[in-house]
Amino acid sequence: xxxxxxxxxxxxxxxxxxxxxxxxxxxxxxxxxxxxxxxxxxxxxxxxxxxxxxxxxxxxxxxxxxxxxxxxxxxxxxxxxxxxxxxxxxxxxxxxxxxxxxxxxxxxxxxxxxxxxxxxxxxxxxxxxxxxxxxxxxxxxxxxxxxxxxxxxxxxxxxxxxxxxxxxxxxxxxxxxxxxxxxxxxxxxxxxxxxxxxxxxxxxxxxxxxxxxxxxxxxxxxxxxxxxxxxxxxxxxxxxxxxxxxxxxxxxxxxxxxxxxxxxxxxxxxxxxxxxxxxxxxxxxxxxxxxxxxxxxxxxxxxxxxxxxxxxxxxxxxxxxxxxxxxxxxxxxxxxxxxxxxxxxxxxxxxxxxxxxxxxxxxxxxxxxxxxxxxxxxxxxxxxxxxxxxxxxxxxxxxxxxxxxxx
Numbered sequence: 001x002x003x004x005x006x007x008x009x010x011x012x013x014x015x016x017x018x019x020x021x022x023x024x025x026x027x028x029x030x031x032x033x034x035x036x037x038x039x040x041x042x043x044x045x046x047x048x049x050x051x052x053x054x055x056x057x058x059x060x061x062x063x064x065x066x067x068x069x070x071x072x073x074x075x076x077x078x079x080x081x082x083x084x085x086x087x088x089x090x091x092x093x094x095x096x097x098x099x100x101x102x103x104x105x106x107x108x109x110x111x112x113x114x115x116x117x118x119x120x121x122x123x124x125x126x127x128x129x130x131x132x133x134x135x136x137x138x139x140x141x142x143x144x145x146x147x148x149x150x151x152x153x154x155x156x157x158x159x160x161x162x163x164x165x166x167x168x169x170x171x172x173x174x175x176x177x178x179x180x181x182x183x184x185x186x187x188x189x190x191x192x193x194x195x196x197x198x199x200x201x202x203x204x205x206x207x208x209x210x211x212x213x214x215x216x217x218x219x220x221x222x223x224x225x226x227x228x229x230x231x232x233x234x235x236x237x238x239x240x241x242x243x244x245x246x247x248x249x250x251x252x253x254x255x256x257x258x259x260x261x262x263x264x265x266x267x268x269x270x271x272x273x274x275x276x277x278x279x280x281x282x283x284x285x286x287x288x289x290x291x292x293x294x295x296x297x298x299x300x301x302x303x304x305x306x307x308x309x310x311x312x313x314x315x316x317x318x319x320x321x322x323x324x325x326x327x328x329x330x331x332x333x334x335x336x337x338x339x340x341x342x343x344x345x346x347x348x349x350x351x352x353x354x355x356x357x358x359x360x361x362x363x364x365x366x367x368x369x370x371x372x373x374x375x376x377x378x379x380x381x382x383x384x385x386x387x388x389x390x391x392x393x394x395x396x397x398x399x400x401x402x403x404x405x406x407x
Contacts, residue, residue, distance in 0.1 A: 014185045021177040029170045033162065040158055049128075052146050055087055056130035060142050063093055064132055067101065067140040075102035090127075090145040101140060187216040191223070204231035251324040253302060254309030262323040262331055266383040269333070279335050279377040280343045281386055282350070283394040284312075286328030287369045287401055300360045304368055311353045330370075331390075340376060347372050371398035 011019070059082050066075035079091045083104045093102040132140040194206045204227055208220040249261035257265075269275050286308070293301040305328065312322040312330060321333040332350070337343050351372060357365040373394025380386040 013188055014181070017181045017185065018178070021174060021181070025170050025173045025177070029166050029173070033166045036162055036166075037159060040162065041155065044155055044158070048146070052087070052128050052144060053130070055082075056128050056142055056144050058082075059091070059144070060130045060132045063102075063140070063142060064134055067093070067095060067132055068134055072102045076104060079104035088144050088146055092127075092143045093132075094141045094143070096139050098141065183212065184216075187211045187213060191216075191220070194223075198227070202234070204234050251309075254306055254324050256309045256312065256322055256324040256330075258323065259325050262325060263383075265321060265323075265333065266386070269377060270381075270383050270386075275335065275377075277378045278338055279333055280337050281375050281377060281390045282332040282334060282347065283373045283387075283390040284330040284332065284350075284370045285394055285398060287371055287398065289328040289368060292366050292368065296360055296364065296366065300364075300366070303360055304358045304366065307358050308354070308368070308370075315350055315353050334374075343374055343376065347374055369401070371395075371401060373397050 059078070062078050062082070063075050066072070066078060075093050079093065079102060082088070083091055083106060089106040091104045092100070095101040127143045127145045130142040130144070131138045132142055190211075191208050194208050197203050197206055207224045207227060211217045211220055249257055249264075251258045266281075269279055289301065289304065292304055305324075308328075308330065309322075309324060312332065316322045316332060320335055323331045325331055334343060334346055337346065351370065354368060354370050357367050359365050371394050373390050373392065373396065375386050375389035375393065377386055380389065
């Protein structure tokens with residue numbers, strides 16, 4: 001029983017797998033990007049700090065002579081020459097009394113240098129301090145504020161390359177997961193297709209194909225075994241239904257169609273205009289069948305009835321129809337007849353079929369004559385009147401034979 005718990009359409013298994021893959025790849029790659037970016041930035045910060053300290057040590061040695069001789073102009077010239085390399089934004093030199101001695105400042109920042117300055121301020125929040133020594137005595141101090149355009153540029157390029165690599169890796173991961181999921185989705189689709197076909201069309205002969213995945217392979221084997229059992233069960237059920245259907249419209253002793261089939265055939269006859277105009281109904285009844293039962297037993301009577309049915313089927317062939325109505329009463333529908341004379345000739349031929357004696361099961365033989373009455377279908381508008389006239393004619397014929405026997 002199907003129940004719709006939601007009006008929204010349910011996602012397919014393929015779409016659900018794709019959604020899970022995308023979410024997993026995005027989350028994992030984002031975490032990887034954050035970790036690699038953080039590690040790269042901190043590594044770069046340590047490298048830049050070391051580089052700035054080396055620069056400060058080099059500048060300290062260059063400024064030693066200027067501090068010894070108190071030449072602030074030479075010190076500023078040294079600061080300017082080193083500052084133009086683009087690694088510092090500000091340099092301040094203090095003398096031994098920690099008083100201002102010389103200074104240099106980078107020119108006003110351009111837009112791109114503003115970004116570089118922000119990055120440098122984050123990398124180097126405090127100025128780098130380098131003592132200036134002369135003969136083992138501190139004679140001054142150098143304070144540098146970094147402006148490392150190269151490091152900032154390298155940092156931006158690194159983040160861009162890392163981002164591109166992560167996007168490429170994400171795309172490749174999605175392609176790989178899609179390729180891996182394809183086999184799972186195909187296996188489920190083949191299973192659901194077979195199940196749907198069986199449910200809709202009852203095709204129990206369908207089988208689930210073998211799959212490479214172990215779990216699906218085992219499921220296919222078990223499901224196919226179940227389908228085999230269901231197919232056998234369906235075949236047996238159909239055979240039983242066919243047997244029951246045949247039993248409902250056939251006489252179990254003689255194999256002829258029974259009274260129910262006779263009524264259905266007459267109803268169809270009266271509705272078919274062509275057959276109605278070219279058919280005749282015969283009623284047959286055994287004249288001395290009771291004597292056979294009384295003298296030889298019911299087994300002999302059954303043997304005679306089966307022989308009567310066999311001769312009727314031989315007479316009917318594929319052209320006419322025959323029924324056993326009950327006891328020793330039979331009916332025959334003559335088809336493709338167009339005159340009463342033709343019907344009478346066929347009745348005579350049918351009577352002659354029962355002239356030879358009947359062999360009984362005990363080695364004896366017996367004779368059985370049949371009284372035949374007929375009615376022409378084209379002279380009657382209803383099946384009831386057709387049967388009534390054929391029955392009357394049969395009993396009239398039986399009475400005539402009885403009268404002849406008494407004489």
